[in-house]
Amino acid sequence: MSPTIWELINTALTPLGVPMAEGSYIPGDNEAYPDLYMVYFMVSLDPELFADDQEIERTELVQVSIYKRDSLIGLPDVIGAMKAGGFTFSGGRELDYDPDTRHHAIAFDFEYLENL
Amino acid sequence: MTTRATLTLEGFDSYLEELRRDGEDIDLVAEDGLEAGADVFVGGMKRRAPFERIRRRIRKSAMGRDGHKRYLYVGVLRDTPAEDARIANVWEFGGRTSPSPKNPRRKPRPGIRARPYIRPSLRQDARRARAAMEDKFQDWLNK
Numbered sequence: 627m628s629p630t631i632w633e634l635i636n637t638a639l640t641p642l643g644v645p646m647a648e649g650s651y652i653p654g655d656n657e658a659y660p661d662l663y664m665v666y667f668m669v670s671l672d673p674e675l676f677a678d679d680q681e682i683e684r685t686e687l688v689q690v691s692i693y694k695r696d697s698l699i700g701l702p703d704v705i706g707a708m709k710a711g712g713f714t715f716s717g718g719r720e721l722d723y724d725p726d727t728r729h730h731a732i733a734f735d736f737e738y739l740e741n742l
Numbered sequence: 743m744t745t746r747a748t749l750t751l752e753g754f755d756s757y758l759e760e761l762r763r764d765g766e767d768i769d770l771v772a773e774d775g776l777e778a779g780a781d782v783f784v785g786g787m788k789r790r791a792p793f794e795r796i797r798r799r800i801r802k803s804a805m806g807r808d809g810h811k812r813y814l815y816v817g818v819l820r821d822t823p824a825e826d827a828r829i830a831n832v833w834e835f836g837g838r839t840s841p842s843p844k845n846p847r848r849k850p851r852p853g854i855r856a857r858p859y860i861r862p863s864l865r866q867d868a869r870r871a872r873a874a875m876e877d878k879f880q881d882w883l884n885k
Contacts, residue, residue, distance in 0.1 A: 649855040650836070665836060667855070670862040687861065691836055721837040722828065733835050735861075 631686045631738060635666045638711025639690065642702045651693075659727050661695040664704070669735065684740050688713070691721060691733040698730045708736050753872075757879040764883065771882050772812045773805050775875040782871040783816045786863035796830045796859070817860050834860050 629637070632648055639646055646664040653659055668688050675683035692704055698720075705715050713736035721731035754775070762768050780802040791797040799822050803815040818830040831837075836856030 667836065669856075669858045670865045672865050687865065689835070689856070689858075719835070721835055722831065724837070731837055733837075 628740075631668060631688060631740075632666075634711060634713075634738065635688060635690065635708075638708050638713065639664060639666070639704070642704065642707050644692070644702055659693070659695075659729065662693070662702075664690060664692045666690045674739070680742075682742055684742065686738045686740060687716070688736050688738065689733050690736065691731055693724075693729040693731045695728050696730070698732060701732070704734055708734070713738050754875065754879065757876070757883075761879065761882055766882055769807075769810060769812065771879065774882070775878040776805070776812055776814050777802070778874040778878045779871040780814045780816050782867050782874050783863055786867035786870075787817060787859050790859035790862055792833050792857045792859065795826060796833060799826050799830055800859075832856075834858050 636646070642664075644662055644664050645651070645660045646666065649665065649667050651659065651663050651665050666688060668686060670687040672685045672687070673681045673683075674685050675681070690704055690708065692701055694701060705718075709715060716735045716737050718732060718734040721733050723730055758768055758772065761771050784800055784802050787800045788797045791800060796818070799818050801816075801819065803819055806813040806815075818827055822830070832854055833856060835858075836854060
């Protein structure tokens with residue numbers, strides 16, 4: 627059975643050694659947010675190609691957001707790690723600063739073409 | 743940050759050329775087509791939006807005109823009230839721990855799980871939007 631998109635993202639990002647979570651990062655009780663962490667989720671799942679009434683190719687658009695306290699200088703190479711994991715980088719943007727936790731954030735979009 | 747997209751008429755050259763040969767006002771035709779395409783995206787974004795406060799802020803802009811170029815913006819537009827725009831942005835892209843900085847006594851909520859509604863519509867409704875635009879062009883050709 628082929629790995630799910632979440633397993634593929636997790637595998638791609640694990641070498642960076644940064645705490646990460648699916649959907650949203652929720653620290654444990656009495657724990658603070660780490661200085662650096664990542665969140666990933668699926669944005670869109672789009673069938674690309676059909677043959678004999680069967681879906682044979684689909685694209686999954688995923689977002690990886692990386693949060694860093696006080697500055698975005700010195701971020702790990704998220705794009706490089708995802709590309710090494712078979713994803714295609716398709717854009718990015720800075721997210722709102724969080725004054726509660728002092729985290730800055732940047733979000734990257736990646737596409738994955740899956741042969742079914 | 744606003745959560746919006748631009749709609750253009752790229753890829754419709756053959757239709758527009760045929761309409762021009764028929765003596766139609768191409769600018770008017772282009773505007774008609776763009777409005778039809780934009781309506782598809784607005785509907786798709788509203789259908790996917792997580793709740794009413796965002797849904798009611800999703801709309802298309804007035805027609806943009808730059809010489810013969812015509813364009814529209816769709817989504818949560820630049821002139822949206824700041825708090826609604828921020829909420830719409832957080833639900834599209836994820837992010838902050840607390841959705842309301844206006845209540846500093848409230849304990850920050852944990853990271854909000856994004857529920858995108860702009861990008862999925864742009865990807866999944868593009869064919870329908872294009873078909874709606876082609877229908878409009880065909881209507882003009884049939885007149």
